[in-house]
Amino acid sequence: MSFQVSEAEALGIVGETGSGKSTLGKIIAGIQRPTSGRVSLVGETIASHSMMPGRAGRATLQYVYQDPGASLDPRWTIRRS
Numbered sequence: 001m002s003f004q005v006s007e008a009e010a011l012g013i014v015g016e017t018g019s020g021k022s023t024l025g026k027i028i029a030g031i032q033r034p035t036s037g038r039v040s041l042v043g044e045t046i047a048s049h050s051m052m053p054g055r056a057g058r059a060t061l062q063y064v065y066q067d068p069g070a071s072l073d074p075r076w077t078i079r080r081s
Helices: 022-027
Strands: 038-041 044-048
Touching: none
Parallel strands: none
Antiparallel strands: 038 044
């Protein structure tokens, strides 16, 4: 899978149950290590099957679980979250 998201753009991932949406999100966010390939952010590899993701890349990403009501604090703005 390959995609590019430019600055000020958002990417939504949709698909059938079991198609890998959550796994993809967890790999991009550094919650899970990929079994192959790599994840790059601004041209720099932040995760690959041979390395755990670094904190620098994860600091700019946010994984929102499938039930955002349970994972987001309603007192915080989205920017703060």
